[in-house]
Amino acid sequence: MSLENNQQVGPSAPPPHLRVAGIEKRFGGVHALKGVDFEVARGEVMALVGDNGAGKSTLMKVLAGALVCDGGDFFIDEEPVVISNPHDAGALGIQIVYQDLALCENLDVAANLSLGAEPVKSGWPFLPRFLRPLDDLEMEVRAKAAIDRLQVRTLRSVRAKVGGLSGGQRQAIAIARAVGAECSVVMLDEPTAALGVAQTRQVLDVVKRLRDTGHAVVYISHNMRDIFEVSDRICVLRHGANVATWKTSETTADEIVVAMTAGLDSGTNNAA
């Protein structure tokens, strides 16, 4: 299984917006990330691929502050930063669609869409923000717009509890929440896994739009077609370690699949 490495590109090709180096993560006895390097630039879609259990979601959670890593460095525009919890990540402009969606089933669609960033009514300056009256009509309006944009036609009401929604409807809400917020980095962990054909189309368009508006986008998927449609570069993880990073235009699906499942036989791995 020998592989030509000339199609791989150095990760430093475009100036990275978000970059991490040497990320380590262990769960009890499981060594999930073994010194992983990763980066994404503004105006590019970086695909992150790998076999099941390769460590993709773990890496995303570390970047989003949902998991604290055991070692590694974070840089935004090459400035070192600290991301120790999701709040930090949000403040640095990082938004994420988690693979497990992270919705609150007991709340309705509108509430989930603005979770953690609820709009409040204006005109209560004497109250601290967290005690001002919620602007729930504004929340509904926003939610309706977001859902309509993703063409989830079967969702009857933004006042429905998320606990009663179908798999695809839920995923659409998680996506709408992340892409609706002000940010510079958007990471999507298998965002179209439960989506229908039309909805998947919309999400891919949204991803492209985000790229065109100068966002840094990380896109995780097992669907090679989608990957090759939207991504600019592809980063492959295997058993919690970098394999390599390719320019999408200079590689093929087959090559990526081989790299995911078997790795590179030759040692030249410019991402390590």
Added chain:
Amino acid sequence: MSLENNQQVGPSAPPPHLRVAGIEKRFGGVHALKGVDFEVARGEVMALVGDNGAGKSTLMKVLAGALVCDGGDFFIDEEPVVISNPHDAGALGIQIVYQDLALCENLDVAANLSLGAEPVKSGWPFLPRFLRPLDDLEMEVRAKAAIDRLQVRTLRSVRAKVGGLSGGQRQAIAIARAVGAECSVVMLDEPTAALGVAQTRQVLDVVKRLRDTGHAVVYISHNMRDIFEVSDRICVLRHGANVATWKTSETTADEIVVAMTAGLDSGTNNAA
């Protein structure tokens, strides 16, 4: 958006093994299934497709006894049967992979794989079955074999708690549980949504093997490539109602996508 109906086939083409007619299901104010008919024969793979929220998972849950429907008839080999809870369905030989997987995160992989059908040690005839000693080594052996078959190479131990597994690893366990059991009907609700390329391949092979061994298989997916690879017939749901059923060999992905999103304009719908 007019559509020729000559490619549609009557649902009665092969003698159905499992058949339901006129299934109704409401959730509070949501009318999720509006008199749906559905059937699957032994030795065939029936694909069930539809937009997000079309009612596919709801129909599967009704067939599996996980939801009690508000109306409709069930037949196995054209004999009327009653399915009022999952136990009934299991006794009738119906196995299912739920879209939300239905795993117990607090239990380990081996325990989840034999959940509800735990092997017990032989030689305790004086005890009722549910109080005999569990054969946990047998459970581990079975689990290892099942996981290896699906090629989930990153799963370190069948004694790991499911709560700590990756999305794909979990899905593999849910699939292994359903296809490992004695049964005549296997229903898979978006079984490959979280799976990697190689694992998806394995699942498609398993589906084909099930068909070849005379099982009736229901396969739900949003991936047209997979659908067209494994299915014999395709049943389309839209807004909780039948659109039509096609022979896979006599239709195209485009036709199906149009039917899913826009329905049939002409009224002739032989599945209604």
Added chain:
Amino acid sequence: MQPDTSFSPIDRLRRMRETRLGSFVPVLLALAAIWVYFGLALPLWDFWSDPDAGSIRFIFLSPRNIYNLFMQSAVIATLAVGITVVLLLGEIDLSAAATAGVCAALLGVLVLAGIPGWAACLIVMAVGVIMGAAQGLLIAYVGIPSFVVTLAGLLGYQGLMQKILPTGNLNIGDPFVRAIARILIPDLWGLVMAGLLVLAIAALALRRQAERKARGLELDTNATLWGQVAFFAIIVFAAVLTMNAYRSVPLLIILLTGVTAIVGWVSTSTPFGRSIFAVGGNAESARRVGMNVRRIRVVAFGIVGLLAAIGGIFGASRYGSVSYTAFAGGSLLLESIGAAVIGGTSLFGGRGSVWNAILGALVIGSLGNGLDLSGASAADKLMFSGAILLLAVAIDALSRPAGNGAR
């Protein structure tokens, strides 16, 4: 997003239960069952079975007894409102009653030392917040389960109460403190206040509906809208008229309603309240969207501490004394948690309402009140109260639309 138009009446009923108002229905049914039993069934049965009895007396439903019932349930209700807040988070507080006891004892000692009543009340409320928040800190930052922390709090605060009250009890004569339970709102004022309240609610509902229309959002049907306003008006006026028929509306009840309204508003209509529900529904999701889950826990325990302190003040005012058993030793703790749970708040978090806790407290209060009127023996009373409670809650459970079988 086109609404489905084919609704059966049953669908409508089920939808109704999903509305804000609908969540009152179950516990109202339970309360109604108990009131019918004590108020009508029991007197009628007594009358028929005893031929000597001259006339039937419906004592339980008399304005005077309803007045008593409200006053008797006030302390439980106050604590239950606070406990609901932590239950919504998926936590529990076993120390609320003991906290109330410490605060009441402290209040007694302070006014005895000559501190003016209003100042003592403020001090005691601050102390309650600190006692609650201290436990919240241990739960949120050290990671000890709330059951254990507040069990330790229960023990510790019981001890503290004994320390403050070495003699076990203390009379409270301070006119300010006593006034809380004694002052009555003149009849007319009570009616005027009720009327203004109902008008305000109606106006708000109308404005909201107009705004929804303007923004192109789904509208409530007029029936729902006016139904809710009418329902609210009936309850408010019934309560005021009943109390006026005996005496007048007591200040204590107005204070209780006001406190509940504030906590209710915070819990449903502010970002903080939303975060309580989010943490209770899925703490990990809440954390991942950047909520400070720990701080929310600490504040929630601070709130339960505050309400425990208020409960302690109410109790001290009503009992005219502070005693160990009335707060720390007795059944107040289980009754308060029970009131919250009977009100429909889940022990698993994310589901419930503080208003329902008040109704739950009335359910619990009605048991003791009604049985004490019946003159049964202590043993019979206990057994009856268990049975009636079950029956009342079973009516609710059975009237619920069939669930999935598993919780």
Added chain:
Amino acid sequence: MQPDTSFSPIDRLRRMRETRLGSFVPVLLALAAIWVYFGLALPLWDFWSDPDAGSIRFIFLSPRNIYNLFMQSAVIATLAVGITVVLLLGEIDLSAAATAGVCAALLGVLVLAGIPGWAACLIVMAVGVIMGAAQGLLIAYVGIPSFVVTLAGLLGYQGLMQKILPTGNLNIGDPFVRAIARILIPDLWGLVMAGLLVLAIAALALRRQAERKARGLELDTNATLWGQVAFFAIIVFAAVLTMNAYRSVPLLIILLTGVTAIVGWVSTSTPFGRSIFAVGGNAESARRVGMNVRRIRVVAFGIVGLLAAIGGIFGASRYGSVSYTAFAGGSLLLESIGAAVIGGTSLFGGRGSVWNAILGALVIGSLGNGLDLSGASAADKLMFSGAILLLAVAIDALSRPAGNGAR
């Protein structure tokens, strides 16, 4: 499935905590903290601070006191074992202590009526099962939350107990019943039994390891294997030798261990036990794989009823009497649930172990026992027990590997 070979010592430690034995560690730490405090720190401090004291006396750790401690904790432990079973399901039982009270009272009345002790015990155990299962039926089939059902059960059973014991208390003289707490196992027998037990455990562990090898499954390291056996042997022999040093091992303790072993075995090693964990982890998943979730709930409440009855029998035997306050009125209920929770069992279901409940009961028992030796005032004792409990459990919580922040 190739195992990762690069383990740091910390990884090993963390893995250790994931094993069966590892789940003991936190509560053992808590227990050790309390024993060190009462057994060593307190006497040393007293000795230094009081120059007159002639010699240090380590009363808390004396064989006699350890013997007392075990006996004093036995009733709490029995109830805690039962309550653990329903907590594993994600339910709660507030009526366990009252059930124990009813069973003890019935036992007293039955033996007074001349029924032989052993027969009375069997009857009472059957009654306990029925009392528990009746509540289980309401929870599972009517769908009332267990908190409410068992709160009603608490009230009803308290009343029933008063009905059975109109004066509130009763002496129990029956020799069979009294013997349960009085009979001592001769010293030698105790040692022999301990030896056989350890041998059996070692043999089982070895056979299992051999079978794993034969079937090609992952093997435990020899260190883990022998470590577990050694750990077990040390605990068993330490307990037996300590009790022999004062008197001998009491039958009551053997019975308690036996009952716990059976419940422990059922809960971890049978299909029924597996279904309890499954329902507690995810009731809907358990239902979907065809488990009869309702029946499982009913049986679990039957089990807690049975254990409450056994607890009642143990209590009646040890107290030589039945009294309302020892069971229904006092702190037994909260202490039993507390013991289960301190043992690490989650109130949310699916996580915990009955053996840990015994350790939790010893934690609770040690507080009362140790403080009673210390000669503090009642108020101080309460405050201390709260503080020590917190400290002990905080040591556990802080020693846990850093979690995700949210619960």
Added chain:
Amino acid sequence: EDMVALLLPENVNPRWEQQDAAAFVSTMKEIAPGVKVEVFNANNDTSVQQRQAEQALTQGAKVLVVIPIDGESSAVIADMAAEEDVPTIAYDRMINSANTTFWVQADLEGMGFDQASHVIENTKDGDTLVMLKGSPTDPNAAVIHNGQLRALQPLFDSGKRVMGYENWTQGWDPAIARRSMDQALTQLNNNVQGVVSSNDGNAGAAIAALEEQGMAGTMPVSGLDCTVQAQQLMLLGKQTQCGWRPLADMAKAAAQVTVRLVNGEDFSDLAPQKVKNGVGAEVAYVPVGSYSALGADGVAYVIENDPSITKEMVCQGEAAATAFCK
């Protein structure tokens, strides 16, 4: 160093810690300075009391002085102590065991009679009374109630007084008494002319309920113990009677016997009388006197005779404004 243990039943009634224990400890310090006294409080839980007895024995107690929560479950304490040749003294409440060595108590039946008599004297024919009874598990509660009935039953039977409402008070809990009184007033529509309360805690609760109806001070309310709180209410005219026992004398008698027992000496000269307890055992017994305190004079008498209560303690809060305190 010898040690003896004093086991108190609960902390609902202030007398145990404040008066009985204090007097016992100070007497012991006086007459036997070398003997250490350990005080325990069981908070109304019989299993806790048994534990505390065990702990006392483990510490080497030479005598147990027990105020049991109830008469039956305390038997095991006396039996257990006897196995180690440790004698047990029943204080205030009897222990129904053959191993009870000594008992000290006033004539409680008579004190109950006094309570009822006081209420009878201050009411007239046809008046309606409320009876707030003690804890059903306390043997004394039944004794007190029997005394009350000795005075009242004939009047009830003849219709001269009407029994309007009665209720037990589990654990002597004033919160329970309060609700009983509320319900009594509601049921009787305030047609109440007297309250026969079995102790001061219940009386205080009844008075709070009466105050809400503006009826406090208009009728006789009896009590027992003469707690500070009760004496304040007496000065305010809201409570009208309390039965007082010389608790210091009781404690002193118990202490004297304790010292004899520690030294292994005979104490029959200190306890000439004997009574039979519930299991038929003869128990050496010292009766103490009692006094029915009425109004301000009664308060003055109690303050004079009870060393644990001073005028400053009583003259606090509202009571400070009364004539007695000025």
